[in-house]
Amino acid sequence: MASEAQRKKKSKTYPVYDVPKRPSANESFLKTQWWLGFKAGANSTAASPETRFSGFSPINYNATENEKSYEDYEGVTGHAGLEITFYHHGWSFSLQPNYRRQQFTYGNDYTWEETNNPDNSLVLDYSQNHLLDYIELPFFIKYDITQTSFRPFIQIGAYYATLVNAQKSVKISGTDFASGNAGPFETQELIIGANDLFLKSSTGLAGGIGFSYDFWNVRLVFDATYRYGLNNVVDVKNRYAINELASIGDAMDDIMLKNISVSIGCVFPLRFISEGYQSTN
Amino acid sequence: MKRYLLLLLAPAILLINACDISDNDALPKESFLKIYDDDSFEASFIPIDVKETSKGDFIVLGATRLEESDFTGIFLIKTDSDGQFITQLDLSSDLIHPIGDLIEIDNKFYFAAMNNISWQANIIEVSTDSLTINSSPIGGLSYPLHLKQEGNELILLSYDNDDKNSVISVIDQTGAVINSQALTIGAGADVEAPIIEHFTRSGRQLPFFVGKTEGIYFFNGFFNYTLSLVFTDLNGDGEDGVLQGQRDDGGISAALHLDGSRFAFSRFNFGDNYLLPASNVEVFGTTSSTDMEGNPFPELIPNAPVVIKSVEINGDQVTLYASNTKGGQIVLLAYNNNGDLLGSKYIGFSTPYEISGFTQTADGGLAITGTVYVAGRFARVFLNKLSKEELTEII
Numbered sequence: 172m173a174s175e176a177q178r179k180k181k182s183k184t185y186p187v188y189d190v191p192k193r194p195s196a197n198e199s200f201l202k203t204q205w206w207l208g209f210k211a212g213a214n215s216t217a218a219s220p221e222t223r224f225s226g227f228s229p230i231n232y233n234a235t236e237n238e239k240s241y242e243d244y245e246g247v248t249g250h251a252g253l254e255i256t257f258y259h260h261g262w263s264f265s266l267q268p269n270y271r272r273q274q275f276t277y278g279n280d281y282t283w284e285e286t287n288n289p290d291n292s293l294v295l296d297y298s299q300n301h302l303l304d305y306i307e308l309p310f311f312i313k314y315d316i317t318q319t320s321f322r323p324f325i326q327i328g329a330y331y332a333t334l335v336n337a338q339k340s341v342k343i344s345g346t347d348f349a350s351g352n353a354g355p356f357e358t359q360e361l362i363i364g365a366n367d368l369f370l371k372s373s374t375g376l377a378g379g380i381g382f383s384y385d386f387w388n389v390r391l392v393f394d395a396t397y398r399y400g401l402n403n404v405v406d407v408k409n410r411y412a413i414n415e416l417a418s419i420g421d422a423m424d425d426i427m428l429k430n431i432s433v434s435i436g437c438v439f440p441l442r443f444i445s446e447g448y449q450s451t452n
Numbered sequence: 453m454k455r456y457l458l459l460l461l462a463p464a465i466l467l468i469n470a471c472d473i474s475d476n477d478a479l480p481k482e483s484f485l486k487i488y489d490d491d492s493f494e495a496s497f498i499p500i501d502v503k504e505t506s507k508g509d510f511i512v513l514g515a516t517r518l519e520e521s522d523f524t525g526i527f528l529i530k531t532d533s534d535g536q537f538i539t540q541l542d543l544s545s546d547l548i549h550p551i552g553d554l555i556e557i558d559n560k561f562y563f564a565a566m567n568n569i570s571w572q573a574n575i576i577e578v579s580t581d582s583l584t585i586n587s588s589p590i591g592g593l594s595y596p597l598h599l600k601q602e603g604n605e606l607i608l609l610s611y612d613n614d615d616k617n618s619v620i621s622v623i624d625q626t627g628a629v630i631n632s633q634a635l636t637i638g639a640g641a642d643v644e645a646p647i648i649e650h651f652t653r654s655g656r657q658l659p660f661f662v663g664k665t666e667g668i669y670f671f672n673g674f675f676n677y678t679l680s681l682v683f684t685d686l687n688g689d690g691e692d693g694v695l696q697g698q699r700d701d702g703g704i705s706a707a708l709h710l711d712g713s714r715f716a717f718s719r720f721n722f723g724d725n726y727l728l729p730a731s732n733v734e735v736f737g738t739t740s741s742t743d744m745e746g747n748p749f750p751e752l753i754p755n756a757p758v759v760i761k762s763v764e765i766n767g768d769q770v771t772l773y774a775s776n777t778k779g780g781q782i783v784l785l786a787y788n789n790n791g792d793l794l795g796s797k798y799i800g801f802s803t804p805y806e807i808s809g810f811t812q813t814a815d816g817g818l819a820i821t822g823t824v825y826v827a828g829r830f831a832r833v834f835l836n837k838l839s840k841e842e843l844t845e846i847i
Contacts (some may be wrong), residue, residue, distance in 0.1 A: 228536065411483070
């Protein structure tokens with residue numbers, strides 16, 4: 172049986188023998204890494220009106236009668252870009268510059284009716300579609316829930332986007348009840364350059380979930396992200412200044428954009444790339 | 453590690469500094485195009501003139517079709533400085549056939565109309581706050597055609613249906629006639645017919661107007677069987693000079709006195725239109741408008757209505773023409789004092805636009821009113837405000 176003095180001697184350590192074990196290449200790869208790759212996907216947008224405006228100024232009826240009806244998440248558009256991610260101990264800091272097209276649509280109806288003979292009336296339906304092309308710089312902080320080849324993750328972040336191009340198209344259809352019968356008609360679709368109608372800048376918050384899967388020497392990344400716009404994307408100075416829009420009875424509401432996007436990407440590790448090394452090691 | 457994090461955080465810092473977002477709260481005071489809609493199928497509005505009030509609001513004078521009369525009723529719209537509709541006055545009463553100009557004197561606005569039974573001309577005072585009106589008969593004058601302010605004088609052109617005379621008069625705000633000159637249109641119903649059709653809008657709208665040069669008054673109206681520009685000193689001795697047209701098929705369609713005997717004119721001749729931005733005319737002689745050289749404008753609709761006014765752009769007085777194109781747009785053409793074209797601008801898209809009047813605004817911009825055919829068929833009033841910068845871009 173060891174004496175008290177012997178036990179103390181055994182437990183005593185010396186700094187010179189306490190140097191931690193040098194991490195292997197595998198361990199370093201998994202704990203700290205830069206990733207670079209490509210990413211693309213599809214997205215759908217909803218426009219949320221904050222303050223409403225009317226194209227026509229009614230003098231004998233309420234402007235709310237012509238209020239726009241927004242179609243949320245109707246169309247699907249695309250985006251593509253790069254992903255540059257710094258990974259450290261389960262946390263990733265990711266910059267994902269991309270070129271993205273967003274689309275939103277609204278419609279409104281106008282009715283003109285003869286006072287003494289309501290059969291004489293004209294109903295017009297305006298369907299207005301907007302395509303906005305942005306170069307977006309989103310920044311995400313990701314957390315990998317597991318540290319395996321299959322890694323579910325959550326991410327939050329923010330984005331700044333600058334408008335590259337905007338286009339508006341207007342379809343007008345209607346029914347002319349005064350023409351002798353209920354004659355439906357459609358006019359030619361009008362397409363208008365609308366760069367001046369929107370602000371250059373768009374910002375917002377973003378959050379989402381996804382997973383990555385490591386195989387061979389690459390990492391496949393899939394994510395679904397929700398973007399919540401924080402600013403009115405309409406240039407209020409030009410709301411009534413755009414000749415073409417006022418002419419067709421349109422004035423943009425103050426709107427914020429919300430967007431759902433799904434993306435798939437393929438990223439490559441920038442460190443420890445060698446012939447004998449695989450990301451799945 | 454810190455270096456990399458800073459690199460990654462840079463875009464986040466960038467988004468915070470997007471300054472156009474923080475500036476995006478300006479109201480559209482400087483520039484707008486507004487259409488004032490009425491949802492009645494049968495409603496039809498004919499704008500005449502626009503003026504800005506001292507508070508920066510806008511008053512649009514117009515006419516409406518009346519079911520119970522061959523003539524038009526009085527219609528006024530008041531908007532705020534952003535063009536937002538405030539109120540309207542739709543007078544389907546005993547006063548009919550409003551005519552411009554809309555004139556501002558001491559923060560009150562005036563125009564002319566006529567009684568729907570006696571056809572007597574009235575001067576109408578409008579209070580800008582509530583658009584209430586007060587009318588005064590203009591002694592002995594009927595069928596008003598054009599009212600214009602020149603300096604401190606109000607000049608009225610009217611038609612005397614009994615004696616078949618064109619009458620040019622100087623009046624005051626109470627309707628008192630200070631001076632007057634009547635000149636015969638010629639004998640026979642054929643001469644009068646286009647005048648009556650002008651009043652009932654069942655025929656062409658003819659370019660009746662009045663004005664004044666240095667000491668000499670002029671009117672564009674019927675004289676001696678012809679639509680002519682007639683000069684007179686109102687001393688009771690008849691006409692001093694005549695620029696003759698071709699019955700109602702040719703003549704002057706608008707005029708702005710520049711200086712001396714120089715005018716900016718537009719003229720029409722059997723549908724063709726010519727602009728003469730700096731033209732000498734013999735005030736004390738008899739000449740013919742068809743002999744006047746001019747810049748042909750086949751772009752304009754046949755016998756196009758033309759508005760000519762002098763506006764200040766970049767510190768210079770510019771002669772600004774406005775007229776209607778065959779494409780359904782309004783064209784603004786700017787000329788310098790020598791008659792050189794400085795530039796042009798087009799207004800309107802998708803639906804037809806027609807000019808009625810324009811006025812320079814206190815901020816150096818321009819307010820334009822006219823008719824827009826909403827859905828291609830409903831005549832409605834539009835008000836287009838150009839900012840000072842947009843007006844400058846014309847030249």
